[in-house]
Amino acid sequence: TIEFYKQFHSIPKRITLSKRLAQCLHPALPSGVHLKALEVYETIFQIIDKRHLQRDIILYSYGLFSLLSDAALPVKPILLTLYETYFLPLGEALNPILTGFLVGLFSALEEGADYYNRVIILLDNLANRIDEFYFYTCIWSAINFVSTVRYSAITFILNHFDKRKNMKVQIYLIGLSRDTMVSAVCICLHDSRDSLAQRSILDFLLICLPIHRKLLTKANMIKIINGTFHILLQRDMALNRRIYTWYFDTNQLNNDITSEQHLINDLVDSSSYFVTHTREILIESLKSSLQAISMKPLLTIVKSDNNDKQPMTNIIDSLPSSTWTLTKLIRVLIILSK
16 A cells, blocks of 8 residues: 555665564565565655665664565575665665665675576675775674674685785775674684584785784784684594695695695795794784683682581582693694694
8 A cells, every 4th residue: 555655755664664674574474474564565665765864764664674685586686686675775864774684685695596696696786885994894794693694704705805906905895893893703713513614714914914914913812813723623634734734825725836846945944934924823822721710710619508608619510621722722722833
């Protein structure tokens, strides 16, 4: 019935309406319901002007952004058309909901899948209409909070890094908050369930954040290196090779070495690089891990029969977790010494 009142440029009870429309986009419902709901969305967007859409963008985006990854094939092109026609022209007015928008797009981004190129083009157009620093900040926020977008989001960042240019010229790839980026990197390094995300984030460190560039503070570098310790314990050769390449700045991913003298020169260069750039920060990272272990509480508070609180040294109860952590660190040292 909304389409019969197009002469009015506002929607009554828009909060209730947007809530009901979002419920109609639940993934468990059939695609026919989704298509009908999208028709209503399009009718609403045709009725209200750009100013009202900017005001109510949070209401209408609630159900739309989460649909793309679970939508049936007939639904996806219509949904993408809504994004391209009504959301993309809003430009920086999308800033309040940009992270959610990116989560929805990256969740549906799989190489070889239908509409892959169309989603990539939409992301590129979105990046061109929004401040690039803020755009990549939202990407790192999405990586930080949503595990399903990590691999595709990091791949997108890597594909937009120009190897012919210095990272300082492309510093916008880090975003506005380096702490957010570092947090996202560490989460990916610790996500042992997603080896693709781990591999991609190590490629990001190799290509964009080599140790000698010193683009991050010492504290942030220690956090990242501690994250690489976690991967070393997985004994995954493909991942460990990338870590060693990052530590030593050697092209260990390239197996085209044919000369023994070339190999010797590479070893000398890598050893010099490690001593000059990596050794100090690596030692600091190991010290911070030992300090974290030593700060584990060995005192527990127990209640006596008369409910009086008395401090009691309970080393036995705290030993398992501390010893287990220390054992992991010792294993890291053994791996690094090989």
